[in-house]
Amino acid sequence: MPIISWLLRPILFISxxxxxxxxxxxxxxxxxxxxxxxxxxxAALVGLAAFWEPIALWLRNLIK
Structure with a gap:
């Protein structure tokens, strides 16, 4: 249970x-x-993790 608490505590603080x-x-x-x-x-964190590669590619192209 402590690991879940470590993961959820920052999310609940931000929220x-x-x-x-x-x-x-x-x-x-x-x-x-x-x-x-x-x-x-x-949901935003899961979306960011799921689409990390396309987002990173888009940002690389944006910087160039």
């Missing part, structure tokens, strides 16, 4: 900061908004 921009941390629905943002962050 709490992003959710804090839109919803007060004292609001009753802050946890729901934080979890929605964390799902979006995880």
């Amino acid at each position: 709490a900061v992003i959710a804090g921009w839109f919803v007060s941390t004292d609001a009753a629905n802050f946890g729901v908004v934080q979890m929605a943002v964390s799902v979006l962050v995880i």
Whole structure:
């Protein structure tokens, strides 16, 4: 379980900061908004990992 905690803690921290921009941390629905943002962050990370090669190729061509 500690390994999962190490992986999820930074994602939840980032999502709490992003959710804090839109919803007060004292609001009753802050946890729901934080979890929605964390799902979006995880989906973005998975998408980045899945399409890493085309993205890196596009960036190389963009720099040239």
